[in-house]
Amino acid sequence: MSAGLFGLLDDVAAIARLAAASIDDVGAAAGRATAKAAGVVVDDTAVTPQYVHGVTADRELPMIKRIAIGSIRNKLLIILPVAMLLSQFLPGLLTPILMAGGAFLCYEGAHKVWGKVRGHEHHAAPVAASGPEAEKTMVAGAVRTDLILSAEIMVIALNEVADESFWARAAILVVVALVITVVVYGVVGLLVKIDDIGLHLAERSSAASQRIGRGMVTAMPHILNVISVVGTAAMLWVGGHIELVGLDDLGFHAPYDFVHHLEEEVRHATGALGGVLGWLVNTVASAILGLAVGLAVLAVVTLQPFGKKAHAPAH
Template identity: 70%
Template sequence: MAGGLFALLDDVAALAKMAAASVDDVGAAAGRATTKAAGVVVDDTAVTPQYVHGVTADRELPMIKRITIGSLRNKLVIILPIALLLSQFLPGLLTPILMVGGAYLCYEGFEKVWGRLRGHEHEAVPAGVVGADAEKAMVSGAIRTDLILSAEIMVIALNEVADEPFLNRLLILVVVAIAITVAVYGVVAIIVKLDDIGLALTERSTGFAGKIGHGLLVGTPKLLSTISVVGIAAMLWVGGHIEIVGLDDLGWHAPYDLVHHLEHEVHHAVGGTLGSIAGWLTNTLLSAVFGLVVGAVVLGVLHVIPRRKKAAVAH
């Protein structure tokens, strides 16, 4: 009897070790997948603050909370099941779907650039002043953009762990989705509240802390304006990169080959660490330019179609 009990305990211990090893494997794979998606994570962090720029201070965190919940819903409820099912049964559809999302990012980025060039961009009116409808529209816009960036993050993560068993892939992607969402919107929340932190420091201290607070008050609006520009550039960069890689996967290699050839040439010409940075900047710039072109085409098509419909109705 005792021997049977000890044998059972040995089996339980062995299962526990296997479970622990599996958890370690999932954690390590999730870490690798998150690292691979780091570039898009940076873009996500840069894009989001523009959606709460100009919002009254008391509405910033509630809006970020709603965007965070929307982002988790995007990743866990929409993207995760679709990505897993497609990777299991129809892997060839992942690229076209991603390219549609990439085209949307290019369109949004180009539309913002075009608005600035034409001088039609206006200052954001605080959603707290305009009302709940304006706030809802801003949150919805942020969640739509997040859907595209989240899809890119999840697909990159999925490609990194494609050889894992199905259950491990599921667990890894859940870990990646939660970790990245908390990290991105935690940073965004800190960024948009920097001016409030600065105000609190200036009110409580006239010494070193007060100087830091004054610096935050002066610097935060400039930081948010800079982040807004970076966010637009990020839309074009990520969208253009998705299109270039997608076209390469679908058989048109010229854009991908050109970008990577120029990246390699710049890297080789500069050399060393600076060469790596210069090569990356070259790739980023060319991807953004390609995204600008794609966005212009999409915007043109979207403007031409309604005009044709109006012309048809007129006749």
């Protein structure tokens, strides 16, 4: 009896170790997949605060919560099933779909750069108005924009774990969806409340608190500008890298081989800094390619009849 019990305990322990190892594998793969989607995550974080611009302070966090819930629905109820079906039955479509998403990222980044160059950026986020209907409209617009960004994030993540089993891929994508949503909208919530925190500190009797509060209020516009610039650069870099790798996967090896050769030359020639400088070369080359692709798409869109009347991108 005791031998049977110990045998059962051994089996339970073995299953527990296997489950723990599987969880570790899923966590590690989810971490890699999330890192690959970093460019879109930064852009998502930069975009969302625009949708609560001008909203009364007591409605900011409730609106962000509603947008976050919509983002989870986008990822888990729409994008995840479609992505899993494609990866299972039509895996050959993943690279073209990923490249289409990369081209969209390049277009969005190039559109922002072109707006800066021409001196009139488009700000398509809706202007806040009073009333529940206006709030509902703004939330719906933010959720629609999130659908595009979330699709890019999920496809990038899926491509990173394409060799995993079906259920492992599903579990990893669920983890990625939840982690990214919590991180993005947690950061967004913090960003939109920094002004209020600063104002609260500025109203205290302590001179140090007042200085800190005023500094926070003054710094906030600059912080948002930095996030916007980083988001634009990340879109061009990530989008360009997706195109670079996608072309290589489809048999057009020259661009990837050229960048890889240049990266290796820099790594070997710069000693201890080789790793960092090699990565920088790859990143800059990807961003340049991303800008070129984005400007080409922008030119095509602008020259088409629908392009003359089309609205600016959702960002």
